[in-house]
Structures are given as structure tokens and as C-alpha cells.
Amino acid sequence: MAKKKGVNIALVGQGFMGRTHSNAWGQVAKFFDPPRTPIMHTVFGQPQEQPQDFADNWGWLNASTDWKQLIASDEIDLVDIVTPNFMHAPVAEAAIAAGKNVSCEKPIAATLKGAREMAAAAKKAKVKTFVWYNYRRCPAVALAYKLVKQGKVGQIRHVRASYLQEWADDSVPLAWRFDKKLSGAGAHGDLNAHIIDMMRFVTGQEITEICGAIAKTFIKERQLMTGTVAGGIADGLKKSSKKGKVTVDDTVLFLARFSGGAVANFECARQATGNYNRNGFEINGTRGAIRFNFERMNELEYFDATAERTVQGWTTLMCTHAGDHPYLDAWWPDGHPIGYEHAFTNMAYDILRVLAGKKPVVPMPDFEDAYQTQRVLEAAMISAREKQAVKLSLVK
Amino acid sequence: MAKKKGVNIALVGQGFMGRTHSNAWGQVAKFFDPPRTPIMHTVFGQPQEQPQDFADNWGWLNASTDWKQLIASDEIDLVDIVTPNFMHAPVAEAAIAAGKNVSCEKPIAATLKGAREMAAAAKKAKVKTFVWYNYRRCPAVALAYKLVKQGKVGQIRHVRASYLQEWADDSVPLAWRFDKKLSGAGAHGDLNAHIIDMMRFVTGQEITEICGAIAKTFIKERQLMTGTVAGGIADGLKKSSKKGKVTVDDTVLFLARFSGGAVANFECARQATGNYNRNGFEINGTRGAIRFNFERMNELEYFDATAERTVQGWTTLMCTHAGDHPYLDAWWPDGHPIGYEHAFTNMAYDILRVLAGKKPVVPMPDFEDAYQTQRVLEAAMISAREKQAVKLSLVK
Amino acid sequence: MAKKKGVNIALVGQGFMGRTHSNAWGQVAKFFDPPRTPIMHTVFGQPQEQPQDFADNWGWLNASTDWKQLIASDEIDLVDIVTPNFMHAPVAEAAIAAGKNVSCEKPIAATLKGAREMAAAAKKAKVKTFVWYNYRRCPAVALAYKLVKQGKVGQIRHVRASYLQEWADDSVPLAWRFDKKLSGAGAHGDLNAHIIDMMRFVTGQEITEICGAIAKTFIKERQLMTGTVAGGIADGLKKSSKKGKVTVDDTVLFLARFSGGAVANFECARQATGNYNRNGFEINGTRGAIRFNFERMNELEYFDATAERTVQGWTTLMCTHAGDHPYLDAWWPDGHPIGYEHAFTNMAYDILRVLAGKKPVVPMPDFEDAYQTQRVLEAAMISAREKQAVKLSLVK
């Protein structure tokens, strides 16, 4: 067997996403046969994060505490960014400047300006960029994309998307996710970003107008944590007795119109009791409908409005058929569920395909694409603030 | 057994709601033990509707083709209105003027002004009024009300309500429901009216602001039907080859704030493929959550956020326990579902209770209450038209 | 409109089934257009049951305390039997002897011999007989029958049927259902009878062998009730401080083979905690599969194994489409559930069709058919007792 070209990867950051990305890079070649071999070259962490331990645990060959040097290294082919949001832009721009391909966690920047500049820099430098909107590569969501593309839903009239969580009750301290300086945004950037991207992906359409929005912070103060938050690293910090101000939203709802004529509502929440991680949607069209709920991520529900009416109804597709469902050739036999992290591994596979000049299994968001999502995020916030509708064409 | 006092009922109108009301009046004393005996005195219909046949079928003692005379009759105690919407106000006002108690289908009037006047007239005349927002008396919804009232949901943060149907595709002709003159409103008055009432009922709160709205008509022209549509009677008409303009909405979405601080979204649709009659909601609070879908009307889902976390989750309550669930003493043993029409029979029971000076099982909407719902409907339409947020306090 | 011929009905018995049958006879002509008009002529009850009150409540024209005289009356066309099981045979045989058509609750007799004799008597007398295996006329079950008949399931390989309840915990006293003399059988006759009939109906096949069985009584003694139990009437009795022996089973499980080669398991239970009234089945064949659970009685789940594999899965059919689903023309618009009692009304309609010489919507069980079901019940009990397989051909 001829040896494949390798891709030397630098992971910048650790944390939750550091773990999922490390897992993805470690698993991808075991399950898939990617056209490039991923080499887990170096992980960067702040000294107090003990990056060598992280490297040892996840199989990175090296550890570094100097991301600038790391990025500049000739040995690195791909810079994978999993820092808190406020650090995405500086790291990405340095990597682009060094001519590296970049894969970055979402949302790519804390501000719309940042996203626009990142997209422009990438375009100019002609590097390849990738944004980890991982839910696109959940097989059920990739299947939804395919069904829409095949015309099985017909002309789309209704889009409903919501990403509901419940973890952020009063007992949770003022972590970086509640601080606008570190996170750039609250639930909106964390959760609505995902469903905006997902709905743009599944429908193949753009949002043209925000028709009203609400942004609300239910819990306005939270307990401070002691210690520095260098690099946004919250692990290991302790709660202090003092309270600090929450500077981001807990929930954002908005109404929208799509370029193909559909009307839509979007909602994210961090205190939607009963919903651990309900990232879901329903789309109704002239020929059918689809719906999805990530808590049952192996299933897509499909309604075929063209079927014989006697046997018409919502069909629960268990998206585990090798040969028929995206990414499933790599995994287990029919009826054997996959989990959360598999979408990241699927994404790693597609990154390696794109780096080898091949098409990804389903379209892959780059910085330009992520900038479009960020325009929608921004327009929704303007609408909430101004209490009126906002045309997307006015938000650059 | 001492004979109970009777209530002589006049039903004004036939059609779909005429059948459900007739069934309710015929069934209520068989299953419940109401404090007044309902007497199905007379049904009114246009001559071409053949009210005598309707009377024979459903057990009305008499039929009439003159509603004014009927209402004025000394023999009538309660006037029950099931005409198309545009006729609600004239009939109701005549009945009130005659000193009759009135029960009326929803929405009570085609215009906000009409609703305000009906409420005022009823107040002045001191008659009892009832509005057939029947879903309040679906046992699962009545239970939701009780659970909220008991504090099981805590402080409400999120309300999501939608009423989705799919019957109105291109093949459906221009029936009275698509004609603003006859119906007063489209999906908004037909469907959003129900969920606005239901959410006001379940939460015990008022809507204070509409924060954005969309109203859209997907199918702008439909085939005309031949024949007169006197009294809005569509049955038996034939499609013509010509098309006419649809003058009402197909879908209306809006965002709202509740008096207790919750944020909300509402949506109704007539082309939401895959949803036959999905009248549903989800409410999340600080102590729990509830959700409901009328297509599984015997079930309420409840999430107890105060439960031991190991066994915490959504519990499907089958609302069929006599003794524990509202209205169930009257019906079947546990686990034996009831159907759509039972909520109307439950409502008939509560009307008879109120007429006898007793409290209904759960609160009953009167004209004043229905006027409040109509203010919300109006505010949402203003918001959609003006493309901006609208405070409810400005809509009278 | 030409007046239809009437059918004078005598209802023998009251109780739970008396109520459901009375409701069915009262509702059938309101919703359907039956070819014969049901006339609720007379209800029989024991004097202490106060049959006149029952008659007044449900709309029977007369009440009687002498069933023998009632049955003999020339005015009666159809005798409808809802007594406790031990009285079925005497009443049915007297009715047959009087040349009356008979509809009887299930199981038709307390013993196999009784059932055989009833079937023979009916055959000889050439009267029409009907057995209230009501679940056949639950629209979803009737649809299952049709789908199997159309070949949508293919050759059947697996049948699983269970009827699980949970009401019979230790606190329930020794009602007639626990006394073999009055009931003839326990859960087996009460519940397995239904699912044996239902599976014979849906598959169109006969059971040829019982391959093992268990019968068990978990609660062997229960509190006695004071008062006489004339006619098996338990209503109004009080618990005594003494205990008496339960003489019937609480649960019966058995394995079986069907004439078409399928293997099957059956189970009934009265203490299957969590199951209020879970009468359900799953059938797998070479071309598809169906499953049903009465607690969601408006739904049938269907799996089309011939569908394109990408969109293959279990489809939830909401069985509420007029025109497409059995009996639905009579009821409500799409997506409006019906309830438990509607299957009885559907059955009343089919009885009136058969009495008018028309075919029922789906096949109707007569005494001969019910005798076949009773042979299976008997064979299962023999298998449980003898601890070995039993061929049906040996049980007459």
C-alpha cells in the first residue's frame, strides 16, 4: 500500500473543543480511509494548562506554550483553533499570514468586523479555511441536506430552528461564556450560530430579513471566580463570594425570511428547563417535511407528502445505513448508534479530503461562509435592540 | 331524584362547529351529572341548509330559519353561536339585547372593535357569556393549567406555542375561510386565536408586547366556488373555473413578552406539511416544564426540575386518571383515550355549572376575556404590517 | 327522505359495557348514515341496578327487570348482551331460541363447551350473531387488517401481541372479575381474548399450536365485598374485613404458531406497572411490518421494507384521514383524535349494515368465529397446566 501524504496539525487551545478535535484527529484514520494522513504534531496550551499532559493523553507528538512560534513553524500544515472566541481572530490571522490552512471553531470571531476581516485575509492569502460547524456532519443533518437537495421537501415554506439548553441556572458562576469580552456573545453566538449555519446549509438558502427579535438575560449577576482567566481558561478556578455582571444574553429569539420565500423562527436558550441539548429543526415544503432533534441524533424524521395518503405520515429514519446514509460506511452496522463526537471525526475526514483536492461528503463552511452566518447573528441583535425589522442587505 | 332545572338552548348555525356543539349538548348529561339539564330546544339554519334534517339527526327538538325570532323567544335561555365569524357580533348583540346568556365560537368578532363592543354589551346587560376556546378543556391542557398554578413549573421563562395544519394546499378552493369579509381573519384568527387563549390560560399571564411578526399568504389566488355563500355556508358548493383573490393570511408568526417576564414565540400555519392538527406548546420555568401536542391529546409531558437528577426527565402523563385529572371522572377507565369532541362536552358541562352559579372546573373565557385575546391578535397584525415592536397597552 | 327500517334493540345488562353500548347505539346514527335505524327499545337491569335511571340517562325508551320476558317480546329484533360472562350463554341461548339476532360481549362463554354450543345454536337457528371484539373497529387496527390483506406486510413471520394493564394491585377487592364462577376466566379471558381475536383478524390466519404457556396469580387473596352479587353486579358494594381466594389468573403468557408459518408470543397482565391499557401488537413480514398500541389508538406504525432504503423507517400513520382510513368519514377532520368509545360506535354501524344485508367495513366476528378464539384460550390454559405444547386440532 503506497504511503499517503501526511498533514501536520497544530492544535491551538485545549478545553472541551480541544478534546473533541483531538479525538477526531485520532480516530479519523482508524474508521475512514482519508486521502491524507493526519499527523497530530503539536498542541498549544498556556503553561498552567499543562499542555504536555494534554499531549500525552490525546496522542499529540509535541506540546508548546508559544502559539506564535508554533504557527510560524515550517512543519505545520494546518492550524486548528479551539481557543475561546476572542482569540480566534488573532490566531487565525497569524496562521493565514504564515500561509497555513486554518480550521477554526465557531463563531469565527467575536465581532462581525473580525469575521469579515478573517474571510478577506483568507481569500487574499488563498489558504484553505474550515469552520467547525460540526452539526452539518451529524449524519441525520447531512441526510436532511441531501433530501432537500433531491427535491424531496419541495419548495420550502416554513423553517423552525431552536437550540435549547438548560445548564445555566443561578448556581453557575461567571465563567468566560458569560463575559462578552471573552466570548464575544452569549447563547446567540454559542447556539444560534449553529442553527443559523445548519439552516443555511440544509435549505441551501440565505436569510434576507430579520422580522423581529428578542434578546434577554434572565440572570443578570453571577458569582465571580477567582484566579486569572488567561486565554479564557476557566478550568480549575474557584467561585468567589462576590458577584459580577453577566454581559451577554441568555436567550435570543428572532423571526426571519429566507431567499426562497420561507418564513422562519429561530431561538436559543440556556435556561429552557428540560432541554439538555435540544438542537433541532423542522422544515415544511410543498412536497414533504423533515425534522431533527440532536438528543436523538441518529434519527431524522421525514414526511413524504407525495406518498399514498393511506400510509402517509412521519417516518423515523435511523440514519445508520452504510451505503445509503452519509458517513455511515465508516462506522457500525445498521441500528448501532453513533455519538456526539462522531460528527467531528466526520468533519476531520472532510477536511482531509479538501486538503487533498477532493470534494467533501457535504458542503464545508469556510471563513467566507461563516461570515455570512455572522451577518445574520449581527442583524438579529440589531433587530432586538432597535425593535424593528432589519434587512440583511444593510448589514455588512 | 329531584328534577333539575333545565336550560333551553338555541343553536345558531350548523356546519362543523354546529355538529361538535350538538354532540356536546347531547352527550353532557349522559356522562356528567350537570346541575342544570340541557334542553336542545331549537337549531337555526338557512333554508338551504335544511335545519330540520340537522335537528332530526342531532336531537334538536325544533328547527328554525329565523334567527332573530328564535333569539327573541321567551323559551330560550342560552344562545349558542356557531355561525361564520362575521355573523358572531350581530347574533350575539341581539341575544344580549334580549337578555339571553350567550356562548359563542371563537374568535368572537371579525374586528377588535366588534369584540370590544360585544364585551361591553355583555357587561352592561349582566348576562353570562362563554367563548368556545375548547382546548382549555382538553384534560391535558386543563392539567397544564393546574400544574402551573400549583407552582410545578416555577417562574415561567419561555413559552412556545404553535398551531400547525396542512390542509390548505393549492387544490383547496376559495372557501369562506379564505375570504376576509366572511372570516374576519385567516390562520391568525382561526388558529393563533386558540393558542393565544391557551397560553394566557395556562400561564395565567397577559402578553405585554409583540416584538416582531410576519404574516404571509403563500397561495394568493384560489379557484372560486359557484353558488351563493349566504351565511358563509360552503357545503355543497362546486369549484368554478375562475380564480379569486385570497384576502387572508396563511401563516402568522410573532414574538412576544409575557407580564411575568417570559419570552415567547407563536406561530400558526395552514401549509405546514406533515402537521394535520398540531396545536401545541412548550413552557419552561425555573422548577419544571410542560409540553403538549393535540395530535396526542390524551398526553401531557412534564419535566420536574426538582426531582432527583438520576431519574429526571420528561414524563408522559396519560391524562386519563379519574380522580386525578380534570374531567376524567366522567369518562372511561385509565388508559382509554378520549377524542376531539370530548373537550366540547367538558365545556358544555362547565357552562351548565356556571349557569347554576357554580365554579367551572377550570376558568372559563367570557367575552371580556376573549376581547383580551383579540387585542393580542390585533397587535400582532400591526407589528407585521409596521415591521416593528408593538406594546399591547397601545392596542384597545 | 324515505324512512329507513328500524331495529329494536334490547340491552341485557348495564355496567361498564352497558354504558359503552348505550353510547354506541345513541351515537351511531348521528355520525354515520346506517342502512337501518337503531331504536333503543329497552334496557334490562336487576331491580337494585335501577334500570329506569339507566334508561333515562342513556336514552333507552323502556326499562325492564325481567330479561326472559324482554327477550321473548315480539318487539325486539336484536338482543345485545353485556352481562357478566357467566350469564352470556343463558341469555344468548334464550335469545337464539326466540329467533332473535344477538350481539354479545366477549368472551362469549365462560367455558369452551358453552361457546361451542352457542355457535351451534346460532348456526342452527340461522340468526345473525355478533361479538363485541371492539378493537377490530379501532380505525388503526382496521387499517392494519387492510394493509396485511393488500400484501403490504408480505408473508408474516413474527407476531407479538400483549394486553397489559396495571389496575389490579393488592388494594383492589375481590370483585367479580377475580371469581371464576362469575367471570369464567381472569386476565386470560378478559384480555388475551381480545388480542387472540385481534391477531386472527389482522393476520387472517389461525393459530395451530400452543408451544408453551404460563398462567400465574400474583395476588392469591383479596378483600371480600359485602352484599349480594346478583347478576355479577359489583357496583355499590363495600369491602369487608375478610379475605377470599382469587380463583383466576393475573397473567397468562403463551407461545404459538400460526397457520401461515409465523411464530408468536402473547401476553396479558393486570399488574404490569406502567401500562394502563396497553393493548398492542407488532407483526413483521417479508415486505413490511406494523405495530400498534391502544394507548395511542389513533396511530398505526408501518414499516415499508420495499421503500428506498435511504428513507426507510417506521412511519406513524395518524389514522384520521376521511376517505383513506376505515370509519373516518363519519368522524372529524384530519388530525382530530377519536377516543375509546368510537370503536363501539363503528361496530354498531357495522351491525346495522349486516342486519341490512350489507358487508361490514371490515370482517365481523360471529359466535362461530368467537368460538375459534375460545379454542385458543382453552389450548393455552391446557399448555400452562400440562407444561407442554398443545396442537389446536386436539382442542374442540
Add this chain to the structure above:
Amino acid sequence: MAKKKGVNIALVGQGFMGRTHSNAWGQVAKFFDPPRTPIMHTVFGQPQEQPQDFADNWGWLNASTDWKQLIASDEIDLVDIVTPNFMHAPVAEAAIAAGKNVSCEKPIAATLKGAREMAAAAKKAKVKTFVWYNYRRCPAVALAYKLVKQGKVGQIRHVRASYLQEWADDSVPLAWRFDKKLSGAGAHGDLNAHIIDMMRFVTGQEITEICGAIAKTFIKERQLMTGTVAGGIADGLKKSSKKGKVTVDDTVLFLARFSGGAVANFECARQATGNYNRNGFEINGTRGAIRFNFERMNELEYFDATAERTVQGWTTLMCTHAGDHPYLDAWWPDGHPIGYEHAFTNMAYDILRVLAGKKPVVPMPDFEDAYQTQRVLEAAMISAREKQAVKLSLVK
């Protein structure tokens, strides 16, 4: 950080289970903190299986084509067996003879005698043994065990377990799974073995009697495959034009009694259309009930019969709470599903715990335990053959 002691592992076999075990050994130390470090020392494969490629892909340090030599090597601490069933006993016995700890796929032997001898040999040699009944370590099943143990289900009355698949239609050739010589058993050994173990585990009880059974082969002949099947390796073989006889069952159903008084039914199937991998159960007790379906493996349904009746029902527990649910500390945040292979990784963790002298998270089956499961399998086959009940005490 002090370095932990390592465990040198030899994997004997490749195939589907070779992949799941390799993944488990590779992942366990990344997600858990096991008290021993797993070292993926050597994988054995037949020369035509190209074990070096397998080793390279999955991270085994060495490859071998001589399992006898491998097992005898002083460097090996644990022999992990994933060969076809007929090879389990010879490999396990050789490993035991060499004083190695052994983990073996299920069922441990092709015959009851083989299982008994393996258990005896292990006992005598005082090595540690483990059997990969992986479903015990699916968090929802482990939680079921804990809930039963805590008394939340009370005294168990009903057990229903089934493992339904549908892959084995006529088009599938005569692979090793259909050949009794290679597999030892059909669906019974493959699938019923899992649910017998799972029910023994969850209930904490033993099966005392088989009360009837059916074993059936629906498809009696299948296309032969060309090529040798050395070591049962089917991959890469082609279908021949000739047919051969299927010598194992497609489906086995049996009824049983548990030591605590419960009655049970069990069923496995390979042609249960619509069921990809429905490994599931329902258990009803005096205080509650639980049910599970592997196709929704992250969920356990729980019914608390002691709850206030108004809010009583089936609760869907999403088994993803770190701190509250077994094994979840190692994985993702709440509401992020895990997949099929995670149960194997959880098992690898528990094996490493036991090797370090610690208790596993939930009880672990050893050869003796697996022998008990095999006695049940054997008794069911006797019952099917003899057409009568079989006491477990008679099957050694």
C-alpha cells in the same frame, strides 16, 4: 504524575469485534483515568487477514500470525479473544493454561460442555476472566441495574426481553453465522445470549425454568461463498452459485420463570423486519417499571408507581448526566449522546479496574457467570426440541 503499571494485551482475532475491542483499548485511557495503562501489544490474525495492516490501523504495536506462540509469550498479561465462537474455547484454555487473564467475546463456547470446562479451568488456574457482554455497560442498562438494586422497581413480576434484527433476508449468503460448526448457534447464541445475560444482570435473579420454546429457521438454504473460511473469516469471500444448508436457527422464543417469582418472555430474531438492532426489555415490579431499546441507547424509560398519581407516567431518562449516571463522567456534557462502541470502552475501563484489584462500576461477567447464561440457552433449546417445560436445575 507517577507512572501507572501497564497491562500488555494480546488481541486474538480481528473482524467486527476486533475493531470494537481495538477501539476500546485505544480510547479508554483518553477518556477515563484507569488504574492500569492498557498497552496494545500484539494482534493476531490469519496470514490472509493481513494482521500487520490491522495493527497499523488500530495502533497495535505488533502483529502475529501464530496465536499459540503469542499467548505463551511472557510479555502478555491479558488475552482478549474475538475469534468466531468455535475458537473461543481452545484459545481461552491455552491462555488459562499459560496463566493469563482472559477476556472473551460471548457466548464463551459453542457448547454448554465447553463453557463449563472453561469456567472450571479458569477457577482452577485462579486467573481473572471477563466476558464481553457489552450491553451491561451501556449507561442506560447500567442505570437500570442500579434502579432495580435501589428498590425503585420493587418486587419484579414481569420481564420481557427481545433482541430483534432484520438483516438476514434471502439475499444474505451462507456466512459463518449460519453454520453451526463455526458459530455454535444461530440467533439464539448471538442475540438471546445478550438478553439472557442482560436480564440476569438487571434483575439480579436467575432463571429457574423454561416454560416452552420455539426455535425456527425461516430460510433453510443460502448461497455458498467460495474460498476457505479459515478461522471463520468471511471478509473478502464471494458468493457461489450453489446453495448450502443453514444449520442454525433464525429465531428463538421462550417463556421463563425467574427465581424471584417473575414470569418472562424472551425472543430473538434475524428477520424481524423494521428492527435494525432492537435489543430491548421491559420490567414491571410492585413499585415501578423500566424499559429500554438499544436503538435509543442513551435513554432509559422509568415509571415510578410511588409518585403522586397526577404526575405519574413514563419518564424518559437521558442517561448523560455526569455524576448521576454510570460511566458518564468520562464522556460529554449533558444531552450529548454516546454511541455503540462506548459500552466497549466502558468495559475496557472496568477490566482495567478489576486487574488493579478494584471493583468495576457495575458487576462484570466472568466465565462462571457466562456459563450460567449458557445453561439458560441450552435449556431453551431442549424445551423447543422436547416441546415441554424444562427446569434449569436439570441442565448442567
